[in-house]
Every structure is written in C-alpha cells, then in structure tokens.
Amino acid sequence: MKYCSNCGSPVRSLIPPGDTLPRYVCDACTTIHYQNPKIVVGCIPEWEGKILMCRRAIEPRHGLWTLPAGFLENHETTLEGAVRETLEEAHARVEISMLYALYNVPHINQVYLLFRGQLLDLNFKPGAESLEVQLFDERQIPWEKLAFRTVRETLKVYFSDRRSGSFSFHIGDISPPQSSNKPSNELAQATRLSERI
C-alpha cells in the first residue's frame, strides 16, 4: 500500500497510538488502513465414495488438481461461498453436510474453511477456471499432482476418517515451505494442533 484509498495522499507505515502493530496511516485524512487475513471457502463434493476434483486452468498451480475453493466474498456466508465456488469451478451442485476442516495458512494470511457436500447430480463440467473436473476414488487421487498443501492435508484426513468410519472436524496449521531440494509436494508438513479440536 502506497496511497490512501480514501483521499489519494501517500501513506506511511507506523504503529498508531494504542495499537501494537504497524499500520498504513494517512497523515492527510487520518485514516488507518488495516490489513487482515482472507478466508478461502471450499468443498469436498462426494458421490458414492468418490470425490470431485478440478484441474486448474489458472495460475497459481496451473494444470494441478484441487478441490473447488476460492475467496469468500463480501455479503455471503461461508457455506454460501463454498456452494458458489463448487458451482463456478465445476458446475456442480452440492448440499453441504458439515464444516470438515479449518486450516490456518498464516504465512500467506489465509484461513481455509472446507465443507463436505453431497453432489446432487452428475451434470458437472469444467468451469472457466478449470481444465477438467473428475470423480476420484481414494486409489485414483493424483497425490503427486495436487495444487495446494491445504488440499493434500484435507484429503489425507478425509480418507483416514472414511477408513475409521467416522468423520470429525479437523483444524490445523500449514507452515511455510522450507528451503529444500525436495520437490515442493514433499513439503506437506501441516502441524495438526489437534485431530479433533
């Protein structure tokens, strides 16, 4: 941020009186511009033991597989956002059954909220941001071609829960990739605070 979105004057970064963190502050109009994490809402669309995934047609991670998910918009609920993203990315209609996972991704200022949803029909097809959409059972999941660590972690606990016969809410943190010569998809080191917090 370089300029005040309220008056167009240059801003500077300082800790306002009574605050503890630096903010962008406008000397001209005194506006304090707070910057906060964004929410990513998504869905695990289910159909007869399989789940629907999307191959990304956009950057980042063009060509890799993901669950339908995207930024929550103003004026919508998290559940509405998950349903909308599933419709936009996979033209798939779902009925949400539960909030399944929350992942903190603090190094990129994101919080993921992933819901389980039952597909209402099989009339799915790629949306504008997807190259293809496909149902996968556990053995077919393209583990080496997943777009995001949040998706990897979600699928790991999902299939683990399915094998145990009981789905419970999961919460965890995704830490930044560490510098390493390993391929980045080997760096999926989410620290689960608690399996059932």
Place this chain on the structure above:
Amino acid sequence: MKYCSNCGSPVRSLIPPGDTLPRYVCDACTTIHYQNPKIVVGCIPEWEGKILMCRRAIEPRHGLWTLPAGFLENHETTLEGAVRETLEEAHARVEISMLYALYNVPHINQVYLLFRGQLLDLNFKPGAESLEVQLFDERQIPWEKLAFRTVRETLKVYFSDRRSGSFSFHIGDISPPQSSNKPSNELAQATRLSERI
C-alpha cells in the same frame, strides 16, 4: 474506496472481464482491488463452571459485556489470535481446548470464530479496551447488557451444551437487525444452519 492504493489514481467500480461482481479497478495501473470479509477470533475463558467476560471501554457498544474477541491479524493463526485477544482485553492466559462456534455475519462482512479456553490462573484484569472483567456463572450472565448478538448466541448454545453434558461445534448465521420497536437485544435471531454441521 476512492483512490488506488498502489498508484493514487481515482478508481471506479466495474465488473472486470471474467468476473461476476463489481470491484474497484484502477484504469491507470490496472490493479483490481478485492474486498473480502474479515475474521473475528475470540474465546470463552472458563474457570470452575464460570466464564470470563469483559465490559467494553470502547465503541461500538461501550459499557456492554462481551467475550474477548477481535480481528484476526495478518501472520497469525486463528488460535493465536483468540489467545492474543484474551490477553489484550482481559490480561487473561488461556489454554484453548476446541473451536466452539462459527458465526457468519454477512451483512457486516465478518466471520466469527470462537474457541473454548481454560483459564490458567486468576490474574486477570481489564485491558486497555475493557472497563472491567468478571467471572460469571450462568445465572449471573448480564443477558440484557450484552454487546453483540454473536456473543448472545454463543452463550445460549454454550450453556445449553453444558446442561446436556456435551459440547459440540456450532455454526450459524446472524441476520441483520430488523426494523422494530423492540429493544435491539430482543432481535437475536440467529438462524442455526445445523446444531452440529
């Protein structure tokens, strides 16, 4: 938003190509400025059947009672944010035990995440944003002097869960206050999507 925070030129609101919603767009530097909901993180601090509440020293709702809560900051996890807010507002140290409730408040673009936390000691005192902090048992809760409907809803399900002997995660929506002659604290009409979604 009136000016581009990147280059200081005036912005205008339009639906960018490929998008579905109006955004503030800068013609000069082509930046699209997305605006998204904020996360409020908070805590129900527990001690021997009582919970710790704060009486607000700031607007909005100066003088009314709330749970320690505030906006999630960049670079922190939701759990870290809840612990920080509890420390800032009540000088209280807690150990988080579970994510207890998520409330969508779409008309003000907020998502509340409220955790249960065990107080580690009784050395609490008002923080800069609190007039007083106090432990309450259920019969003492100042129901007529609560600051926010999210707090009211959280406390309602919390004490209901306690009576039933089982705490489970809750998710719900808080709808905008309706025009009415009733006092605003009579308008706590959260629609719970599901008691256990």
